Amino acid sequence: MKQFKKTAIALGLAQMSLMLAGAAMAQTTTDAPKTEAPAGEPVAVVVTGQRAALQSAQKIKQNSDEIVDSIVAEDMGKLPDRSVTEVLQRVVGVTIDRTMAKGDPEHFSVEGSGVSIRGLSYVRSELNGRDSFSANGGRSLNFGDVPPELVAGVDIYKNPSAEQIEGAVGGLVNLRTAMPFDYKGFKSSISADTTWSELKKGKTSPSYSGLISNRWKTPIGEVGALLDLAYSESGTRTDAFQVEPYYPLTDAKGNRVFVPKGAQWRTLEFNRKREGAYGALQWKKDDWSSSLTYFKSKYEMQWDEQAIFAQSSPYNIKVSPDATFGPTGALLTGTLTDPADGGINFGDDTRTAKRNSDTTDVSWNLRWRHDAWTVTTDLQHIKAKTNSFDSTVATGVTMPQETLDLTGNVPKILFTDADRANLANPNNYYWAFTMEHLDKSEANETAWKTDLKYDFDHPVLRDVRFGFRLTDRDAVTQNSNPSYNWAAITQPWQVGGDIAHLAYLGDPRFSGNTNLHSFDNFFNGGVSVPSVVFPNVSLAQGFPGSYAALHQYYQILCAENGKTCGQWQPASFGADNYAGTNDQSEKTKAVYGQLRFGWDELKYPVDGNIGLRYVKTDSNAQGYTVFNSTAPTGGTLTGVPIPNILPFAKKQDYENNYHNFLPSLNLRLKATDKLQFRFAAASALSRPDFTQLQGYTTLSETANSSTVNGVTTVNSVSLTGTGSGNPMLRPTTSKQIDLTAEWYFSQSGSLTAAIFNKRLKDIIVNQSYVTQLPDTAGKMHDFITTGPINGAKGHARGVELAFQQYFDKLPGALSGLGVQANFTFVDSKRELYNPVYQKYCSGGNTADNANLNLNGCDTDGTTFGNLPLENLSRQSYNLALLYDKGPWSARLAYNWRSKALQAVNVNGTQGTDGLDSNPASPTYGQHVVAWALPTWSDAYGQLDASVFYKFSDKVQLGLEAQNLTDATYKQLMQQNIGMMGRAWFKTGRRVTAKLSYDF
Template sequence: MKQFKKTAIALGLAQMTMMLSGAAVAQTSDAPKTTDAPAGEPVAVIVTGQRAALQSAQKIKQNSDEIVDSIVAEDMGKLPDRSVTEVLQRVVGVTIDRTMAKGDPEHFSVEGSGVSIRGLSYVRSELNGRDSFSANGGRSLNFGDVPPELVAGVDIYKNPSAEQVEGAVGGLVNLRTAMPFDYKGFKASLSADRTWSELKKGKTSPSYSGLVSDRWTTPVGEVGALLDLAYSESGTRTDAFQVEPYYPLKDASGKTVYVPKGAQWRTLEFNRKREGAYGALQWKKDEWSSSLTYFKSKYEMQWDEQAIFAQSSPYNIKVSPDATFNSKGALLTGTLTDPADGGINFGDDTRTSNRKSSTTDLSWNLRWRRDNWTVTTDVQHIKADTHSVDSTVATGVTMPSEKLDLTGNVPKILFTDADRAYLANPANYYWAFTMEHLDQSKANETAWRTDVKYDFDHPVLRDVRFGVRLTDRDAVTQNSNPNYNWAAISQPWQVGTGAGSIPHLAYLSDPRFSGSTNLHSFDNFFNGGVSVPAVVFPNVSLAQGFPGSYAQLHTYHDILCQENGPASACPAWQQATFGADNYAGTNDQSEKTKALYGQLRFGWDNLKYPVDGNLGLRYVKTDSSARGYTVFNSTAPTGGNLAGVAVPNILPFSQVKDYENDYHNFLPSLNLRLKVSDKLQFRFAAASALSRPDFTQLQGYTTLSETASTSNNPTNGVTTVNSVSLTGTGTGNPMLRPTTSKQLDATMEWYFAPTGSFTATVFNKRLKDIVVNQTYVMQLPDTGGKLHDFTVTGPVNGAKGYARGFEVAFQQYFDQLPGALSGLGVQANFTFVDSKRDLYKSVYQKYCTGGNTADNVNLNLNGCDTDGTTFGNLPLENLSRQTYNLALLYDKGKVSARLAYNWRSKALQAVNVNGTQGTDGLDTNPASPTYGQTNVAWGLPTWSDSYGQLDASMFYKFTDKVQLGLEAQNLTDSTYKQLMQQNIGMMGRAWFKTGRRVVAKLSYDF
């Protein structure tokens, strides 16, 4: 109901705006005239600022052969956004993720991360019409890595033509850079700004950019050169509350209720540096022209986090008699205790993560044109790399109790003075664990294409285009082994008297283990809205000091271990490394593509309602290879006195296995436009599209295992084999096919003024071969040559579905309003997307009865609740059914301003991801073999709740050369909420607060 009201408000505002346009429709395609022009002479009106940007973008959309939305540089500069990602969310049909990574919903991204178009994340990225990507195992660019100051414009294509490079089912985002011949002569500009972040204690972050361009006439032709440099820093802080998943427990009366094992809080300090360099050379003479461009973007981020989190067994939690519950039995208020463990065990970690990424693009283009012929050839080489170190050091503390109030908009953890004093005392803490993760990736591509165009002198045929494109790409991604290397320093479950155990925890009160910690006070938490206690955390230097600091901390365990037994019984700490034999952590891929296309452009201009368009066919062949590895091991009994089920005799092995995969696709496309008038036109588009799997999904590492359930008869020594299980896990699947779509679009476009338009679109994308993580069969021979089927869990082309809906967009300036009011304008757009995903019948749907397992092998595709039940079919990920933008514009004289609000409804983030999956669930299915057992695998779907954010900008032009601007993000200090789906409802999982950001910007044009 809440979402419906917001949507109704948005549509209502848009409708009011259109009604107001009755007074402003007189803002015709003729610009307002001045009174001081000589009679009979045309009036030259120079439109600048944000209005000029909107006019340019609208013209691109109106005149394009395809369905496209555009943003031009002036518009981008005026938007209240600090990254290309944030800029894109203003476009109708485009949404952005606000977590740092798809598999890590626990960490919020202030500037946004991934981009979806019409609810689909199959988005292809280009730089000047050429491939562009980041070295992260995916196929598209991390738009947040690109300095927006280097970008002259962005085009978002939503239905392809044959001449466009394949790979975009959701859509294509093309970043355009400036060229020297874009300017009449010398051009130079400088800009500098400072960003203030509300939660960063008044600290500011600088940004600088500069561009210089010129062109000259020489004896060898006209020559142009351009150089553009950009540097920016950003520092933000995010505060978060989290509630653990709800587990079925018994209250004091024996009734089943659902209670989280605790609630927690954290704060994250984020800092990033972004550098960009772009250079371009242009030359033209007679029929020849050529260009050479160089583009380099560098991105470095580091975040430091202090987080406290519950880690007790959920089934040891007791809830106070005065606890209250909702109608489904979920806890609302109450005090949690854990008598079995002497209190609720919490981990208190200091985590630091550093990543450095870069993308380099070098491209050369040559064009020849004579008479009706145009031939263009293009060569590109792109190189991308990234590497990261993620390090966590934790203390631990046992809290006597935790009092919760989960009834408000944000959860409350209620603390007494005694609670606060307890948490502030270092003597109550012990050294708990370390965890590190390393990764590094490199990707390269060389691409060549040649396009030929012939212009017809014909009343119907416009031109015919055909071309060829070849690519050679390789990508190597390495993750450390072990991947996330968790290692205990001292844990409650290690305390005991046996060999390898410890007599007690490594408490900070022990002089041998004291020091290197600090009391973190969580000042101004949630922007002052919530008060939480100070907590003792490890110093950040310990996390940043890996591996030396880790080695020192693990000597604490050795000291304790030796008190219980000989030194040889103490397990040695092993740090994570890449290693030459790290087959599980290495993903080595190569891919070659060959593409041919032909496209005919046509038009009937003499009809009452002129029609034009293009018809084309693209053929592409893909050849890929993966350097893989397969491991088989068995714990089933062999030989001896066996009875019962026969055990296949397969010898354990570890071997290299290379994979070759090739496929080809025909991709037809049709784009039609009907012009009712110069202002009103309709479009129809139909096309086939594909999106290849990410390289992370194509990894060729597979582990196969043979296990058996047995029973022994001590009388006769016979071991009876009750059952044999042949299973496996595929980290990826090198034999995946691309996801394909058949898509239709129909639009109405009314351009009633240079910056006034109303457009509406309906679309339908029918998807095939969606990649899902489910089961497939792999065979191994036994020693006699007989093949045996292994049920392997991994990525498969296992589903079909659709994404369909509509878009509406409106923009207008109200020129006919009196005086200063004539500078007012408005933008509004709304997108509705409905989606569905259906599994193929051949895909085996597992139930939530996996037994004792530490991974997600046996989890249902739609997730498993903590009570052992599953959920219904889920929609496509990252898809919001409703999205809208509302912006109030002002552009008059020396002032340009914008007040912009962006909102999207809730969307599925992922299933079985960090923080919402584990192995301590309870199976309550009486038909299950693990009925009543704990330590059963579970994993929940996580959702981003509906979220809206208000941003603003204002620029004042002192002269034609000097401009001062102010930008502000998140003016309403919105809280981002994450949900976890359980059978008792959509429960609140996390709440994130980032505060406001304000930017002061000064620019100078020469």
Template sequence: MKQFKKTAIAMGLAQMTMMLSGVALAQTTDAPKTNDAPAAEPVAVIVTGQRAALQSAQKIKQNSDEIVDSIVAEDMGKLPDRSVTEVLQRVVGVTIDRTMAKGDPEHFSVEGSGVSIRGLSYVRSELNGRDSFSANGGRSLNFEDVPPELVSGVDIYKNPSAEQIEGGIGGLVNLRTAMPFDYKGFKASISADRTWSELKKGKTSPSYSGLVSDRWKTPIGEVGALLDMAYSESATRTDAFQVEPYYPLKDANGNSVYVPKGAQWRTLEFNRKREGAYGALQWKKDEWSSGLTYFKSKYEMKWDEQAIFAQSSPYNIRVSPDSTFNSQGALQTGTLTDSTGAGINFGDDTRAANRKSDTTDLSWNLRWRKDSWTVTTDLQHIKAKTNSFDSTVATAIQLPKEKLDLTGSVPNLIFDASDRAYLANPNNYYWAFTQEHLDRSTAKENAWKTDVKYDFDNPVLRDVRFGVRFTDRSATTTNSNPSYNWAAITQPWQGEISHLAYLSDPRFSGNTNLHSFNNFFNGSVSVPSVVFPNVSLAQGYPGTYATLHTYHDLLCAEAGNTCAPWTPATFGTDPAGTNDQSEKTKALYGQMRFGWDDLKYPVDGNIGLRYVKTDSTAHGYTVFTATLPTGPTQGVPIPTITPFSKAQDFDNTYHNVLPSLNLRLKASDTLQFRFAAATAISRPDFTQLQAYTTLQQSVDTTTVNGVTTVNTVNLSGTGNGNPNLRPTTSKQLDLTMEWYFAPTGSFTAAVFNKRLKDIIINQVYNYQLPDTTGKLQNFTVTGPVNGARGHARGIELAYQQYFDKLPGALSGLGVQANFTFVDSKRDLYNPVYSKYCTGGDSAANVNLNLNGCDTNGTTFGNLPLENLSRQSYNLALLYDKGPWSARLAYNWRSKSLQGVNVNGTKGGDGTDSNPASPTYGQTNVAWALPTWADSYGQLDASAFYKFSDKVSLGVEAQNLTDSTYKQLMQQNIGMMGRAWFKTGRRVVAKLSYDF
């Protein structure tokens, strides 16, 4: 395989050095495949500054066989970013999530989390062209876990070729690390930095990195060794407002209006440590070469949160006569009270969470090259693990009233002196509840592949490639039982106690603190102080929990009742908490490269076919229970099925044939066009494949004169996952124009269309179980299914240039800009009607409530693909002249759907007993609101000064404009504000030294 000779200013930890310095480092690494002829020996090219790094990345894109965007080490170092995730957002077509988890939008991630390419989250992650993943129940790597100092370059492939490993419909992100032969000889560097966070007054976070590499001539051939290590800390704070969903109520005049049950505020202190170690050995002699690499990344985060949240029944809320509403009837200003007279019940929780994860990769590569033949074999062992603990302890208070003004850019919570005094008095609080969650995951894989290439001496045929790949992977995730163990200490609705455990009672006082929310929202907003449990109570599980629950036991005994003791969550034997998967794949591919150089407009490219077979086994459990009448019945016959609980293994096998074509036409030396067509797949996440299913049988009956008549037989169930899921597939087309008018000047445009099939959504499906006669009975089970199709199509535009012809110091100015537009559609499949639902017809869309239902029970119809912004762009002003290098970069993306049924925007209120509610008397008034991330932009900057060829000093700043991140919740009355997050600015000072 041909290798493109390129230079990058950093390897491993040296990358951080280069980040800091802009000093020229010579390096030659394996880059994306090109059409250049392979060279026997690597050629070192000296490059200096961020401009040369951009030139190197541009050359990679221009000469690659596929459609690819690249970032080389110096470019990564010069971006004002602190993680690989943040670096990726600068690439055209790439966006990042800014919440800690997809299912929990209530917690902001300062450094970003998940990555989407062209609006799709089906992204494959690789390390040096091999699998790389985190143990989180998914298939990809948490890029925020990886120290960027260990990475020498990143390649983002937009359309696959047959020789690339399957699995990325959206795209493929390959992280590249340095090798000893990338340097001419001895190389060493160290760097250090310190980060200051605006909301964490007085506290800074350190980071360190270092690299050493050398190569030697020996009797057995040339040998090289490299060691790269990194350590970094980050300490940030996030303040937030939150408004509860709007419920249908009546105002003081009996008009139908929508009113939230309250608004709340919170603050979260976040601390993380990231460690990385990378080592590489290389050897070559004659036709043989080999490399051995070891990569380990460790990530540890801890956060604690103080949050006050409304927990009253929404239908008990009343609004003052002076309240105002918008044209849709949604509350704008007003005072909320509770119809019970006891006050609006608010919980005040202290929450502490931590997660530790690591990924270890050990890989060995052997290559033989002679004449026209090149044979490469590769072995990999990768293991990842993670464990986390999430603990919440809460007090509660019944606030007499809450006055809201929701007309501004953030909610205005208006508290008079009496309100503030009431909230500051510990005697008004009682002990409310505890909740803990534990989980642990492991994932490992062994992989082997062999690739063969034969080079032709032919005017048309360039080479033919073929290869095989085998993998054996397993993943096990265990959640505590119960998964989230919410347990009341004292609650107003508990009938077994006569009063609540108020802190005014000396038996229950202490272990709390008055949190003052200093400098809240960077000093722009003032909120009252609140009494919270001490953080030590959340961290002291299970002992502190046991003590708190004795308060309930004591009050229960005083009321003359006997109550069940508190039971902690444990890693027990309940199979509902365990997801155990194994998977083997076998792949075979063939690919041919060709070209016609003598045409007026030369054409080259590749065509190939990849075949892959997937065999997966889900080690699961099925439970069937029946609730049936006793005695004789008439009417609808009841199938007889014996109740059972049993372990079951579910095997799933599927085959995929993946053709691909990549063509390039050279209109001139600087202008070229590409066309790419391919079929791609993305397998289901392991969390979606869990084989734990509960089935229930029940009947609806009427009894007249002692005779029971069965009206209907209900066969239903719930699947924690679905082991029979197929991969999502895509047929995709790309057309690009690329104009390279200068070494660091280019304008590129791309048009793409991805037609998706078998998108996985939560929906109902049939699950068959035989009765005692052998007849199969159909159960209606709710769970993940391949129940939708859709598309993602759009355009990408990218431009970069240095203005070398400007006079004097101005010649160092440059600019980068890119823009992405993506249009998406998702059609849900309705098994009742055996059709795709493309409109809002309620009959055809009978099951759409699983994918979005308002608080009044009405559905929203089809929603777009998740995590997809229709528009996103980057603008960067560059400077690179003499010892100075700087960048001012702005990133923006439009709103995107985060999900449905996510934390805080779903509920089921049972029977509505409030006569003032439009749904009075209805049973199971359930709702699930779509949650959106609103449009968001952030301005970052960096500046570096090189004192000498060895020493440089730099400063970086993130979120210079102190942007506020906003979330929305979709309701029939419009897109309502759900949450507002403020994180403040961050400033980093960096120093590096090259030996």
């Protein structure tokens, strides 16, 4: 590995020295010819207008060997989007997720996050045809981290060919940057913009970018150099309502009804900085050419949140006699009370989260082209790292009642003057809890590939290509231990035990460091909610010192009550943080061969390629296996025998080796110069994310027993386990077929249709499997372990339709009008290999969420039916009205997708809240049921716009606007009473003013 890196550095320095020497003797030229791209590769076309950009993208799609959709630089610049993620959603078959993280649906992302292609999230990312990724435990880029100003174009490949790097079952997104030889000579431009966000009134966010490029003819060949820099800020605010899951209760008339334990509101201030630097050097002379590129992307994010949330016991909730219910028994309107707890208990937290990420890519390319031979070698090193800190400090308050109206588009929480006064009084609040989380991750990869091509002088055979690729990659991710360290300061359930009362703010010993937060302009002025007392942000940011001071309040109250209580311990990485450390390494070796052919003399010419790629993967994971037992030992034991297994924690290394053959076929039939059809068949794979490969497993032995007169009777023994990951996972694979019809009726006009079918195998799901351990006598015992396995198969099949046209024949100014429209339909199915191992919902004496059904469990202990693949919308479409005439260029674009499954058992929609408080019950003091609800993003559409005016060939002014209709994003939670509203997010409109100048 070290020698590999030294070789890359040495070659890069030699390349740079050669180019700088040429530049010193250079003479500027403005008529240098453009470099010719290798056959079969997308051609980088420089365009100056929106219509020309569409022509360029259409030409790439028409001439490509594979099924590909493209966006070129000028088109990208004209889109009313502020990130690469948002740009991608305009492409047919591509959708984006609008939550900040896959496992955290409570936080909305204005610019979007994860990308799915044809309903599948198995998406590979590339930078200039080379592997690229972020250090987040996954295998692809966080596209939101990449400055769009550095990107010259985007290609979205929907079916693979043998020469493409493996790993894209859903699709491949290749980000292309500009090269010096893309321009005839000197090129320079600068741009600046500022963005105004409606909910952050009075605050704007600036952005800047600049590019300079030139090429020279020198005695040692032609040399080119390019530098591109970008900086941008974004500040947004998101307001949200949330409704808790519905629980089975009995109303005043004795009917079984379903009532949430409360509803709540929150607001989140989001700020990010994104920096990018890109540099490229090129050289060519005679049969030789070479390039060296450097790409750096930095992303800094911080968000601060004030949230109030219900934390009462759901089964103690009472609903008023005048409450109304829907056909399934779900609450519509009514007042909630909790007499058993003295009121409805709420938490009021201030949360701050920070993340810093950066990705650095250094790549060197050398090409020799002579006669029929082309040999290309490519060396790349990429390094990505990230770290984050997530901190929450909370107060608590008891509300005597909460009146809800859940009949409208957005829930209404109705407050009396007494309610508002109660929430505004700091004396009613107590210090509740703290929670912190830290993580850091670093990933490195060195890759080397060599490709050879031989061009045939033959009526059928075009060329043959073959090559190899070697990679060496490592990734280490560390989460703090505990991962999310929730720790009570004072909680109602502690009163009467260690402490006599809570740490109320009215007590001078515990007062201060709070503020009364008024939710101004909440939901863009559409809703009025009361002010709430929150901890100061400085407490959340002051970890660990501020935390330690807060937890001293508990010590004071313990001492006051004559008790000695344990000290608070902060989360940390620690040398023995086995559960929080995921250490992975992976090497791959790939070889391929591909033949391109064509029959031009046929009535309907046919061309295409056929190939085979072979790849071998060798991965290693360093992990731990931990066993503990709470079963009784010693004394007199009768009943079910208890396996005698000694507790242990041992280091364990895993080796996982597998290989795959990936054939592919791409055919194109030209019915006319304008009408063509494609057929593609291929095998593809997507390797597991590194987060899924963690090698940490905990195994537990518990016993249900009773002791009478010194004799312990064991009724049952439970052997269970939980795997944080599974280092022996195989890749998810697919066999896929595509059919397309493409009609290009003008330079910027086309109508295309595609039918696709992907049959998936070895889908990774969290399910149960057997782990064996020997007892002291050598007998093996089965532990039913829950973790990720290759446990399902399925399919994703559907249709894509796309149309674009400018109406040139309209009179006068109307001839600048155009339209773009596309529609995607995807049907999916997921089927378990071993339904016998599928867990059922937990009931009775358990608080183990690992026992939950894969498809989720309702709050009444019942299961749900089969769920579709995650992040897949059955329908999505884009509709854009274009205008491009003279100095004016404008676009009005609407993007829509139908509802999609987000996840099961995610934050906020899982728990074990069924605590039995009836002393006469056989399960008194125990959790009656564990539950986890599937969450869905509801159908969502957003209208964006842009308009640009060119004062001259050099100066352009533009306006971009996002979310013109102030759309509300809604999240659903699936229950057996229906798809219930879980959360509503409002972000307001954003407007950007942009000025650019070309030298």
